[in-house]
Amino acid sequence: MNKVFTLILLIAAFMLTVPAVSAVAEGMPEGRMNVPELEPFKYAPAVFDHDPHNEKAGLEEDCTACHHGGENGIIDMEEDSSGTPCVECHTVKKQRGVTALRRAFHLQCITCHEQQNKGPVQCRSCHVPQK
Numbered sequence: 001m002n003k004v005f006t007l008i009l010l011i012a013a014f015m016l017t018v019p020a021v022s023a024v025a026e027g028m029p030e031g032r033m034n035v036p037e038l039e040p041f042k043y044a045p046a047v048f049d050h051d052p053h054n055e056k057a058g059l060e061e062d063c064t065a066c067h068h069g070g071e072n073g074i075i076d077m078e079e080d081s082s083g084t085p086c087v088e089c090h091t092v093k094k095q096r097g098v099t100a101l102r103r104a105f106h107l108q109c110i111t112c113h114e115q116q117n118k119g120p121v122q123c124r125s126c127h128v129p130q131k
Contacts, residue, residue, distance in 0.1 A: 032130075037092050038102055043127030046105075057116075066108060 031049035059065050069079025070089075081089070090101040099107065109126070113119030120126050
């Protein structure tokens with residue numbers, strides 16, 4: 001009898017926990033940024049799954065919102081750089097006249113999230129430790 005009661009309590013606890021966890025994780029992409037050039041990492045790589053993020057943000061057809069082109073420090077929002085690794089233009093280490101890679105990612109994501117008043121802007125909101 002005691003085992004049955006314990007089992008019922010465990011099932012009830014599980015059923016109450018799953019919706020709460022799902023609500024917290026709703027819309028949270030499962031993938032992670034994969035930029036080995038930035039290793040070693042101070043924080044875990046940012047949680048980011050390209051397609052679900054863009055679908056939720058309404059960016060499916062607007063690649064230049066993130067994948068801009070440009071030369072000599074001048075951004076060209078009409079030029080689509082999809083398929084070109086960011087590190088081809090953004091250097092890993094600070095270099096005069098070039099936005100460093102880590103800073104470029106942060107500026108791109110955080111600025112957009114602030115402008116749209118949606119999405120995370122705090123370090124640990126994106127850089128969730130891996131388990």
